[in-house]
Amino acid sequence: MFKKLMNKIMMGMMDNMMDHMMNRMMQEPYTENLFSFITIMKKLSPKAIIEAGMRAESGKPIERPLGSPNVQSEWQKLFLNPVHLFKLPTQDGVQIQTKTTIGPQAENPLKLELPILLAGMSYGGALSLNAKVALARASAMAGTATNSGEAPLIDEEREEADYFIGQYNRGGWMNQPEQLSRLDAIEIQLGQGAQAAAPMGMSPTQIGEDLRQAKDLEPGEKAVIHTRLSEMKQPSDFFEIVQQLRDEYGVPVGLKFCATHYLEQELEIAVKAGVDYVVIDGAEAGTHGGPTTLQDDVGLPTLYALSRAVKFLEEKGVKDRVSVIASGGLTTPGHFLKALALGADAVYIGSIALMALLQTQMSKALPQEPPPQIPLYLGKFKEDLDVEEAAEHLAKFLKSCLEEMKLTAYSLGKTDLAQLNRKDLVSVDQELAKVLGVDYAGYPQLGADPVSESNINFMEKENEEPQPTTH
CATH class of the missing domain: 3.20.20.70 (Aldolase class I)
Incomplete structure (x- = not known):
């Protein structure tokens, strides 16, 4: 009985809080609206906001451990x-x-x-x-x-x-x-x-x-x-x-x-x-x-x-x-x-x-x-x-x-x-493939000849397996 009563009280409090927050977001102008922080973070990333605060605190260059999160090498x-x-x-x-x-x-x-x-x-x-x-x-x-x-x-x-x-x-x-x-x-x-x-x-x-x-x-x-x-x-x-x-x-x-x-x-x-x-x-x-x-x-x-x-x-x-x-x-x-x-x-x-x-x-x-x-x-x-x-x-x-x-x-x-x-190597990005000098995945291999009976024998010789060696 006590547990049900506490659940009812808690749900009532949460309901009132949610109603209050929703009404504020729907009715108040942006300059007073807590939702404005969401749009601010769309423009200014959390990283930019926090690092701005660090600069404002120290007035000195800030140092970040282990390097940049700005990863532009498209290994994937x-x-x-x-x-x-x-x-x-x-x-x-x-x-x-x-x-x-x-x-x-x-x-x-x-x-x-x-x-x-x-x-x-x-x-x-x-x-x-x-x-x-x-x-x-x-x-x-x-x-x-x-x-x-x-x-x-x-x-x-x-x-x-x-x-x-x-x-x-x-x-x-x-x-x-x-x-x-x-x-x-x-x-x-x-x-x-x-x-x-x-x-x-x-x-x-x-x-x-x-x-x-x-x-x-x-x-x-x-x-x-x-x-x-x-x-x-x-x-x-x-x-x-x-x-x-x-x-x-x-x-x-x-x-x-x-x-x-x-x-x-x-x-x-x-x-x-x-x-x-x-x-x-x-x-x-x-x-x-x-x-x-x-x-x-x-x-x-x-x-x-x-x-x-x-x-x-x-x-x-x-x-x-x-x-x-x-x-x-x-x-x-x-x-x-x-x-x-x-x-x-x-x-x-x-x-x-x-x-x-x-x-x-x-x-x-x-x-x-x-x-x-x-x-x-x-x-x-x-x-x-x-x-x-x-x-x-x-x-x-x-x-x-x-x-x-x-x-x-x-x-x-x-x-x-x-x-x-x-x-x-092959790349799924056509421009990256061109820049790196590798094939693009959307096209057949550049310079590859179709396999025919006349060159299968040649491949067999080329593919002669090395003898296994002991690890």
């Missing part, structure tokens, strides 16, 4: 082409090769077990020491490389990694011989997709004693990332930097830069300077907390930038010696395969690697704080990260991705991920 409009009779799928039992080589013409090329690398995320500027150690340990467990980001060489991180790429950076923290001599590849960092070449810095109050010593900063000194390398007074200076690094250390020397509509002009100089690889870092790239305008409105989407870069290198006849690493917003095995098919030799992953690394450890911050508070250097829960568990989860993520890529390779009739090319 690309599909891979399986085979059945025209060409037989790869026989099960045949081992799919997954290795990749970065900088094949360097004195000591970087040879990895898989084409998925961990992107540059710096100690201090982005991540905590625990997070960096976990990334390095996971890379070793998976047989791939990790990257220093714009940071000094940290012994704990270097000792965990089998393959370590260090960034010759605009802060100057990895640019000394004793550090460069311990690297497996040197990446000249002139910019990145989420921040371009804007100057960045950390105030002295944000810098702990360990980080201050690692960066060789005086007490009270700010950590600054400049727009240029200190020795870059003019573009021609880049030639000397590349040549000196290649001659002295013998490892692949690469260039990382923010993908830009000036892509071909930038690559022209890089190729002439003799770089062994280029990192095409698209506008969807992640960051610890870069300014929103640089994230949302600067650069080129990764998909278009990658396609243009590969075509340029092919036209110059140097694609066989200059490796390409695609970076920025790549999150799934499907993305990785499509990037390889467009000509990338490997991919960098960052934001999605952090999500895999955190896995259920996100609950240590949620619901009071967002997950980035766990791996970030300035995060409130950085000391709570379980390094061993994090490394194991990320290594399993990489293994899972690789296994799916291998299964897909069987269906494409491939025995090596390096065999993927544009012919393995």
Whole structure:
């Protein structure tokens, strides 16, 4: 009886409230109407409203973690082409090769077990020491490389990694011989997709004693990332930097830069300077907390930038010696395969690697704080990260991705991920197909001859199966 009475009272209250709200929305002018907030949010997104409030509060540039939500790379409009009779799928039992080589013409090329690398995320500027150690340990467990980001060489991180790429950076923290001599590849960092070449810095109050010593900063000194390398007074200076690094250390020397509509002009100089690889870092790239305008409105989407870069290198006849690493917003095995098919030799992953690394450890911050508070250097829960568990989860993520890529390779009739090319792709968007140089799904394959009795015998010879090998 009491329950029914309470239900009746509650329903009556709700009915009165709904009637009142409905009457207000139907009768009041827009300037006084609560419904106006719906139309406001149609014009001004919730993101724009909240970020406007943040700007109004601080009066400073606002920084958003993990990059831009403005994703314009249309990977979902690309599909891979399986085979059945025209060409037989790869026989099960045949081992799919997954290795990749970065900088094949360097004195000591970087040879990895898989084409998925961990992107540059710096100690201090982005991540905590625990997070960096976990990334390095996971890379070793998976047989791939990790990257220093714009940071000094940290012994704990270097000792965990089998393959370590260090960034010759605009802060100057990895640019000394004793550090460069311990690297497996040197990446000249002139910019990145989420921040371009804007100057960045950390105030002295944000810098702990360990980080201050690692960066060789005086007490009270700010950590600054400049727009240029200190020795870059003019573009021609880049030639000397590349040549000196290649001659002295013998490892692949690469260039990382923010993908830009000036892509071909930038690559022209890089190729002439003799770089062994280029990192095409698209506008969807992640960051610890870069300014929103640089994230949302600067650069080129990764998909278009990658396609243009590969075509340029092919036209110059140097694609066989200059490796390409695609970076920025790549999150799934499907993305990785499509990037390889467009000509990338490997991919960098960052934001999605952090999500895999955190896995259920996100609950240590949620619901009071967002997950980035766990791996970030300035995060409130950085000391709570379980390094061993994090490394194991990320290594399993990489293994899972690789296994799916291998299964897909069987269906494409491939025995090596390096065999993927544009012919393995088709687009459901006609304009995108034209831009990327792949077939459009609405028409038959370009240049494909009809199958006839006269060429079936030829196909049979072409499709002779490789003998299964032991895994």
